[in-house]
Amino acid sequence: MLYEISEKAIQLVNEGKKMIKFNMGDPDQPTPNEIVEAALEAMKQGKTKYASSVGEKGLREELASIHNVSAGNVMITAGSKWAIFSLMFLLLKKGGNVIIPTPHWTSYELIAKSFGAEMRFLRTDIDSGWKIDVEKLGNLIDQKTRLIVLNNPNNPTSKVIDEKVLEEIVQIANNKGVTILSDEVYSDISFVKTKSILDFDDKHVLVKSFSKTFAMTGWRIGYIIVEKELVEKMMKLNQITLTNVPVFIQIAALKALELRKEIVDKIREDYRRRADLACKILSKTKMKFSRPDAPFYVFPKYDNLDSESFALNLLDDGVAIAPGTTFGDYREYFRIALTVPDEEIELGLKKICEALP
Ligand code: PMP
Numbered sequence: 001m002l003y004e005i006s007e008k009a010i011q012l013v014n015e016g017k018k019m020i021k022f023n024m025g026d027p028d029q030p031t032p033n034e035i036v037e038a039a040l041e042a043m044k045q046g047k048t049k050y051a052s053s054v055g056e057k058g059l060r061e062e063l064a065s066i067h068n069v070s071a072g073n074v075m076i077t078a079g080s081k082w083a084i085f086s087l088m089f090l091l092l093k094k095g096g097n098v099i100i101p102t103p104h105w106t107s108y109e110l111i112a113k114s115f116g117a118e119m120r121f122l123r124t125d126i127d128s129g130w131k132i133d134v135e136k137l138g139n140l141i142d143q144k145t146r147l148i149v150l151n152n153p154n155n156p157t158s159k160v161i162d163e164k165v166l167e168e169i170v171q172i173a174n175n176k177g178v179t180i181l182s183d184e185v186y187s188d189i190s191f192v193k194t195k196s197i198l199d200f201d202d203k204h205v206l207v208k209s210f211s212k213t214f215a216m217t218g219w220r221i222g223y224i225i226v227e228k229e230l231v232e233k234m235m236k237l238n239q240i241t242l243t244n245v246p247v248f249i250q251i252a253a254l255k256a257l258e259l260r261k262e263i264v265d266k267i268r269e270d271y272r273r274r275a276d277l278a279c280k281i282l283s284k285t286k287m288k289f290s291r292p293d294a295p296f297y298v299f300p301k302y303d304n305l306d307s308e309s310f311a312l313n314l315l316d317d318g319v320a321i322a323p324g325t326t327f328g329d330y331r332e333y334f335r336i337a338l339t340v341p342d343e344e345i346e347l348g349l350k351k352i353c354e355a356l357p
Contacts, residue, residue, distance in 0.1 A: 001308055001311070001323055001325055001326060002023065002106070002322050002323070002326040004312075005023055005311050005312065005315065005320055005321075005322070005323070006023055006024065006320070008312070008315055009021065009023060009315055009320040012315060012318075017318060018318050019315075019318050019319070019320055020318060020319045020320065020340055020344045020347060020348035020351070021320050021337075021339070021340060022319060022320060022321045022322075022335075022336040022337050022338075022340065022348055023320035023321055023322050023337065024320075024337055024339065025155065025212070025296050025297065025337045025339060026217050026337075026339055027212070027215040027217065027267075027296070027339050028339050028340055028341060029215045029267065029270065030215065031214065031215050031216050031219070032214065032215070032256070032259070032263050034255055034259055035214060035216065035252045035253075035255050035256050035259075036252070038251055038252045038254075038255035039248045039249060039251065039252035040248075042247065042248035042251040042252065043248045047246075047247040047248045047251060048246070048247070048248065049247070050243055050244065051243075051244040051246075051247045052244060053235045053236075053238035053239045053242075053243060053244050054075050054076070054231060054234075054235040054238070055074065055075055055076025055223070055244075055245065055250065056076065056247060056250040056251070056254075057071070058254055059076060059250045059251075059253055059254050059257075060074040060075075060076065062254060062257050063223055063225075063257070066257070067196075067198055067206070067225055068198070069198070069202060069225055072228045072231065073202075073225050073226060073227065073228060073231060074223055074224075074225055074231075075223060075224050075225075075226065075231045075234050075235065076221065076222075076223050076245050076250060076253075077221075077222050077223055077224055077234075077245065078220045078221065078222075078242050078245050079209060079211060079220040079221065079222045080183065080185050080207045080208060080209035080211070080222030080223075080224075081107060081222070082220075082222070082242070083207045083222055083223065083224035083234075084107065084108065084111060084181070084183065084207055085111050086224075086234045086237050086238075087147075087181060087205060087207075087224065087226065087230070087234070088111050088112055088115060088117070088147070089115065089237065090230060090233050090234065090237070091146045091147055091179070092112060092115040092116075092117040092146055092147070093115055095116060095117065095118075095144070096117055096118070096144045096145065096146035096147075097117060097118040097119070097120050097142070097144050097145050097146065098112045098117050098118070098119055098120065098145075098146060098147045098148075098149060099120045099121075099122060099137065099140050099141065099145060099147070099148045099149070100119065100120070100121055100122070100148075100149045101121075101122045101123075101124055101132050101137070101149075101150070101151075102121045102122065102123050102124065102327065102328035102329070102330075103124075103154070103156050103157060103299065103324070103327035103328045103330050103333070104121075104149070104151065104154075104327055104328060105151055105155045105156075105183070105327070106326055106327065108149050108151075108183075112147075117146070118144075120140045120145075121328060122136055122137050122140060123328070123329070124157075126157075126288055126289075126290055126299075126301055126333075129159070129290065130154065130157045130159040130290065131162065131165065132161065132165055132169065134165060134168040134169055134172060137169060137172065138172045138176075141172070141173075141176045141178055145176070145178050146178070146179070147178070147179055147180070147181050148169070148173055148178055148179070148180045148181070149180075149181045149183065150166075150169070150180055150181070150182045150183065150197070151182075151183045152166070152182060152183070152184055152187065152194060152197075153184075153186040153187060153190050153194060153293055153294035155186065155297055155327075156297045156299040156322070156324075156326075156327050156333075156335040157290065157292075157297070157299045158186070158275075158292030158293055158294045158295070158296070158297045158298065158299070159290065159292075159293055159294075160187075160190060160192050160193075160194045160293040160294060161195075163195050166195055166197075166200065167200060170197070170200040170201050170204070173204070174201065174203070179203070179204060179205060180197055180204040180205065181204075181205045181207065182196070182197035182204060182205065182206050182207065183207045184196055184197070184206060184207065184208055185207065185208055185209040185211065185212050185213075185222070186212055186294045186295060186296075187208070187294070188208075188212075188213040188260070188264055189212060189213055189264055189267050189268045189271065189294065189295050190268075190293060190294035190295075191268065191271075191272055191275070191292070191293055191294055191295075192293045192294070194293075194294070198225065203227075205224065205225065205226045205230075206224065206225040206226075207222065207223075207224050207225075208222060208223055208224075208225075209221070209222035209223075210222060210253050210256055212295070212296070213256075213260070213263075213264060213267070214253075214256040214260075214263055214264075214267075215267065216252075216253075216256070219249050219252070219253075220245070220249070221245050221249050221250065221253050267295075268295070271294075271295035271296060271338060273342070274295075274338040274342060274345055275291070275292045275295070275298070275338060277342055277345055277346065278298050278336070278338055278345055278349065279291055279292075279298070281345075281346065281349045281350075281353075282298065282300055282349065285353050285356075286302065286303075286356075287300040287301065287302050287356075288300065288301040288302075289301070295338065296337045296338050296339050297335050297336065297337055297338070298335070298336050298338065299324070299327075299330075299333055299334070299335050300333065300334065300336075301324075301330075301332050301333045302332060302333075302334075302356055303332060304332065304357075305331070305332045305333075305334070305356070305357070306331060307321075307323035307324045307325060307330075307331055307332065307333060307334040308323045308325055308331070310323070310334065310355070310356075310357075311323040311334060313355065314351070314352065314355055317351045317354075317355055318351065319348045319351050319352060319355075321334045321335065321336055321352070322334060322335040322336075322337075336348070336349075336352075
């Protein structure tokens with residue numbers, strides 16, 4: 001449904017209609033100039049050749065020192081999506097099941113299902129503050145469980161998993177010998193402290209990205225921190241597929257890390273302001289919502305809403321949103337991405353309120 005909405009939005013824009021794009025998690029800010037310059041300079045210096053399928057040494061070492069692991073555990077990937085795809089490809093090709101708390105980013109399900117894995121969803125909802133019920137999660141695990149996928153902070157709720165809950169999940173996973181894949185692509189720009197899975201146990205797998213943290217979605221660079229044996233296997237997968245993430249992009253990513261403090265502070269502040277603005281407007285409506293712990297999303301609920309038809313009709317008013325059904329069984333919810341300027345947040349939310357049944 002989200003793809004249908006995105007396509008229709010593009011079509012309407014091509015026909016000359018103005019559209020407030022709340023539907024995509026793609027930052028409106030440009031990639032910081034220093035990062036762009038670093039890529040250009042690297043290209044001029046001829047860093048335009050085939051290269052290592054596991055990633056450049058300098059970038060892996062820098063990431064290893066940030067995460068306090070060895071460089072041999074770090075693999076550079078074409079966006080975090082490729083990291084998730086590769087890991088699932090390796091762990092799920094012989095079948096098994098995957099446990100995912102919902103609401104969840106659609107791609108986990110689509111990727112896992114493409115390998116024939118069985119999905120086991122664990123519902124969370126707004127009334128319990130999106131809390132994961134650890135006991136229920138434990139009950140979903142069996143001999144065939146290959147992965148528990150955590151998204152911390154979460155897309156679409158922007159909730160950070162409570163530290164104690166995370167610790168309990170890690171304990172259960174360790175007791176039952178199941179690997180956790182922790183997707184933390186929003187953690188560096190989170191408004192609240194977000195514990196990484198690696199703070200608990202380095203047996204588990206961390207996936208991160210430059211996309212959101214540095215407004216680099218189109219560059220396609222992310223990374224995974226995982227045991228060496230899997231790095232080797234993922235490298236082999238890269239050798240027969242993508243070969244490598246372009247070296248000039250890896251050099252630009254290294255520059256991003258060098259400047260991360262100032263870039264991240266600025267990006268985080270932009271989103272904090274936008275989140276405050278959206279919450280202020282939403283709190284005057286009948287919609288239920290939880291204050292985001294992180295960029296970019298707010299996931300409001302409106303009782304008895306059919307968010308699919310609502311989202312389709314809203315396109316005619318010039319606003320694109322993602323219906324809640326994109327993220328699981330959440331028909332009364334919809335997701336707005338605060339990846340548009342403040343004026344558009346105000347106008348878009350006003351139009352949404354006017355259009356609600
Ligand atoms: N994880 C989550 C939770 C996401 O929302 C996204 C993109 N929307 C990704 C991973 C993929 O990001 P990328 O491939 O650009 O790193």
